[in-house]
C-alpha cells in the first residue's frame with residue numbers, strides 16, 4: 305500500500321506584461337520575471353496554498369486572455385476602471401498609482417498638461433495613459449506596445465511627451481532615464497491597481513481578496529513594498 309501523497313498545489317496561470325518595471329520585468333541575468341506584482345502574486349498564491357505559472361503578453365491582450373480562460377489571473381499594474389470592470393473582476397485596490405507626463409530633459413516649453421495641446425505624445429496601447437492622451441486637443445498620439453518603447457521614442461526625439469504611470473516613470477528616471485527625460489506638472493490622475501480575474505470566476509476573486517488581506521496583515525506586503533520602492 306502506498307503512503308498518501310500530499311495534495312499537489314494548484315497551479316494558477318498568471319498573465320502579465322513584463323515590461324513595466326518595477327512592477328513586472330525580466331531579470332537580465334536569470335531571465336526570470338521579477339517585480340512588485342510578481343512578488344505580491346506569489347505571496348497571495350502561497351497564502352492560498354497554490355503556485356503560480358507566469359506568462360508575459362501584451363498589456364492589451366490580458367483581458368481577452370482572461371475572458372478566453374487562457375489565464376486565471378492578470379496582474380500588470382492594471383488600473384481599476386469602470387470600463388474594464390464590466391469585463392473582469394477586480395480585487396480590492398492593492399497599489400495607489402496615477403499618471404504623470406515625461407518630456408525631454410532639456411524641454412522648457414511643456415510645463416503642464418495644458419501645454420500638451422497639439423503635441424506629439426507617446427503612450428502604451430490599451431492603457432489609461434493612452435485614454436488620457438486621446439482627450440488632448442489636436443495632439444498626435446503614437447501608441448507603442450510597451451512603456452520602454454515609448455520612453456525610447458521620447459529619447460529619440462520622435463515625440464514631445466510620454467503619458468504613463470507615475471511609479472514606472474519614476475523608476476525609469478531613477479535607473480538612468482533622468483539623463484534624457486524629466487517629469488513635468490502634477491499627477492494627472494490618481495488611479496488604483498487591481499488584480500483581475502475572469503468575470504465568471506467569482507470564487508477566485510474572493511479567495512484573492514482574502515489572501516491579499518492576510519498578506520497585508522502579516523507584514524509581507526510591507527516587505528515587498530519596501531523591497532521595490534524603499535521606505
Ligand code: GLN
Nearest residue numbers: 324380381382383431432
Ligand atoms: N495602469 C495602466 C493601465 O492600467 C498601465 C498598465 C500597464 O501598462 N501595464 O492602463
